[in-house]
Amino acid sequence: MAGTIIGTSVTVEGELSSDEEVVVHGTVRGTLSSADAVSVGADGTVDANIKASSLSVAGQVTGNVTAKERVDIQAGGRLIGDVKASRLTIADGASFKGNVDMDV
Amino acid sequence: MAESSVIGSTTVIRGNVRGEGDIEILGRVEGDVIFTGDVTISEDAQVRGRVSGAAISIAGEVVGDVTGTAAVILAATAHVQGDLITPRVGIAEGARVHGSLNTEGSGRTEEGSRGARSREVPRRAAAAVKPAAASASARSAVPASRSASPATPVTGKRKPPPPVVPALRKGARARKKSRG
Numbered sequence: 001m002a003g004t005i006i007g008t009s010v011t012v013e014g015e016l017s018s019d020e021e022v023v024v025h026g027t028v029r030g031t032l033s034s035a036d037a038v039s040v041g042a043d044g045t046v047d048a049n050i051k052a053s054s055l056s057v058a059g060q061v062t063g064n065v066t067a068k069e070r071v072d073i074q075a076g077g078r079l080i081g082d083v084k085a086s087r088l089t090i091a092d093g094a095s096f097k098g099n100v101d102m103d104v
Numbered sequence: 105m106a107e108s109s110v111i112g113s114t115t116v117i118r119g120n121v122r123g124e125g126d127i128e129i130l131g132r133v134e135g136d137v138i139f140t141g142d143v144t145i146s147e148d149a150q151v152r153g154r155v156s157g158a159a160i161s162i163a164g165e166v167v168g169d170v171t172g173t174a175a176v177i178l179a180a181t182a183h184v185q186g187d188l189i190t191p192r193v194g195i196a197e198g199a200r201v202h203g204s205l206n207t208e209g210s211g212r213t214e215e216g217s218r219g220a221r222s223r224e225v226p227r228r229a230a231a232a233v234k235p236a237a238a239s240a241s242a243r244s245a246v247p248a249s250r251s252a253s254p255a256t257p258v259t260g261k262r263k264p265p266p267p268v269v270p271a272l273r274k275g276a277r278a279r280k281k282s283r284g
Contacts, residue, residue: 002110003110003112004110004131005109007108007109007127009123009124010121010122010125010127010139011120011121011122011123012119012121013120013121013135014118014120014135015117015119016115016117016276017115017116017117018114018116018131020112020113020114021116022112026123030119062264079121
């Protein structure tokens with residue numbers, strides 16, 4: 001199953017929830033939750049609180065993040081918000097502003 | 105490069121989805137889906153809201169008006185509650201439709217059910233504008249209006265516009281024109 005792909009120049013405004021992988025190349029505003037992985041591409045923008053099993057950020061995320069497993073902020077990625085996850089990696093060149101809670 | 109979007113089968117979106125390029129919906133959208141490219145709504149997929157795009161193929165359920173600027177194709181499993189507005193339509197045997205069908209015009213209006221009535225107004229307005237434009241061009245060059253007239257679709261004999269006569273009250277006095 002391909003999962004859900006939000007293409008570039010596509011905007012979702014509202015609540016997006018899924019049981020499968022979600023890939024965001026466009027824009028999501030509202031809330032974003034998935035039982036599987038969520039990844040935000042280099043051109044992706046998410047203005048939403050995110051709940052996922054894992055999150056990979058190469059684009060821009062503004063909102064609080066709760067991940068069951070891990071959060072990876074790639075080089076060039078930007079995350080503003082609090083992170084609640086047992087594992088967090090921040091690559092060289094990534095930017096992050098917020099609190100980290102690893103007591104999950 | 106606008107890659108196509110996919111709304112997966114377990115995905116639910118409460119809100120609007122708009123953008124450029126194509127989209128395939130396998131899951132559920134409770135809101136409007138407005139795209140510039142093609143929209144595919146698969147079997148078992150559900151959309152509650154307006155659907156707008158170029159070519160729209162539906163095999164799932166749609167509750168809302170469907171506007172396809174190129175075409176609307178309903179598969180046998182399709183179920184649509186709402187109006188279909190498109191220049192080209194295809195409905196397979198077994199498809200269920202509750203709503204009106206409008207294949208007139210470009211189908212570019214997003215007005216939905218009001219499309220049939222609202223389209224009547226611009227046509228009349230265009231007819232009113234054309235003679236005025238023709239007379240304006242006739243003043244400068246007569247052949248220009250003659251060459252322009254075959255380009256317009258033949259709609260029978262067109263009457264000249266009624267003369268514009270200002271309503272005068274009894275006893276109204278003539279007023280001198282400002283421009284000699």
